[in-house]
Amino acid sequence: MDAVIEQVLAAVERHDQVALKALLHPYLHWNEPRLALRGRVKVLARLAASPAPGPPDSYELRDGQIYRWTSTGVPDAG
Numbered sequence: 001m002d003a004v005i006e007q008v009l010a011a012v013e014r015h016d017q018v019a020l021k022a023l024l025h026p027y028l029h030w031n032e033p034r035l036a037l038r039g040r041v042k043v044l045a046r047l048a049a050s051p052a053p054g055p056p057d058s059y060e061l062r063d064g065q066i067y068r069w070t071s072t073g074v075p076d077a078g
Contacts, residue, residue, distance in 0.1 A: 005055055008066060012052045020044060025065040032071045043069075 004023065011019035021040065030037040030046070032053065037043050047053070053071055060068035 001055055004061065004066065005059065009052070009055065012047050015048065017044060017048070020047065023065060025062050025067040028066060029068045031069065033073070 008020065008023050010016075011023060021044065024040045024043060026040050028038070028040050028043050030043045035046070037046060053069075054073050056069045056071045057073070058068075058070045059066055
């Protein structure tokens with residue numbers, strides 16, 4: 001797993017909104033089964049309120065930040 005993905009998942013686990021804001025692009029495209037969000041603010045709210053995501057199936061970086069996150073798996077309910 002790439003370092004940036006590990007950093008995002010670790011920040012989600014720690015509930016570290018400051019670190020996530022630095023890792024996620026402001027115009028982020030976030031896709032999970034039955035969920036599609038645009039924008040870092042909406043994704044931060046999802047990450048704070050929902051089960052933690054698993055690693056993405058694919059992602060794209062822009063300016064060193066996650067710009068696109070696509071996952072086909074169900075988030076970890078644990």
